[in-house]
């Protein structure tokens with residue numbers, strides 16, 4: 617298990633995580649952003665645009681940007697907040713992450729881990745805060761991210777925020793992809809002034825632009841890639857909502873840091889807190905977590921059995 621701090625081609629700092637079977641991940645300090653997650657065969661599981669710009673002030677297009685303290689334009693701050701275009705620091709002495717019984721969960725030495733921190737500075741947001749993120753590449757290749765937000769205001773003021781781990785997954789062909797686990801849920805459609813609808817009973821497939829916020833999403837969501845015969849399972853805690861986004865062709869062309877045809881090879885599934893913002897009093901902390909695993913899809917006459925993936929049967 618190794619963790620090393622290196623420079624990328626553009627001279628930006630990134631941390632490389634490796635586990636003994638060969639899986640790797642990398643995290644840029646700019647944005648505190650995971651920009652790569654590869655399995656033991658060296659296959660990239662996250663999408664990173666070939667046109668991504670590794671230079672402030674724009675966020676890196678792809679990987680896992682952190683949207684904080686505002687998701688989208690739901691407030692007065694810049695789109696998706698400022699955390700994705702600040703330089704985070706390595707947190708050399710993170711407080712233990714307490715589990716529900718109150719005991720500390722230290723990062724096992726079988727895992728490769730980095731702790732990052734973002735503190736308030738000259739932000740447009742008039743609050744003092746600390747955001748801590750632990751990124752762990754587990755033995756076997758699963759990628760876990762725990763994020764903690766603490767109110768460090770000294771003026772007795774609470775603050776509220778929305779947040780998302782804006783995860784871009786790499787897929788073979790969006791036309792062959794299904795998302796399982798969001799059926800029958802209520803969602804806000806960002807393409808229709810956030811009007812509310814209820815998803816149909818079938819799994820989600822794509823034949824055009826999608827930008828939806830699913831409310832009260834379950835703790836497991838599966839991205840089934842038929843062509844690659846691979847399923848990525850997203851396990852989330854503390855994030856009640858989940859965003860699904862694919863810009864499709866027209867919006868892809870309008871984005872300067874995204875290739876015209878790249879929408880075919882990505883989908884965003886984003887654990888998020890959107891509908892009901894988190895409010896913290898001074899001294900209080902919120903915590904959320906996602907864990908990603910890539911598993912071979914199991915087929916039964918060409919059909920994936922969602923029960924197998926989502927209930928781990």
Ligand SMILES: O=P(O)(O)OC[C@H]1O[C@H](O)[C@H](O)[C@@H](O)[C@@H]1O
Pocket residue numbers: 688695696806827828859860861884
């Ligand atoms: O272009 P960005 O600011 O990175 O946002 C990219 C996308 O992020 C989320 O998925 C939102 O739901 C979309 O509405 C938005 O277009």
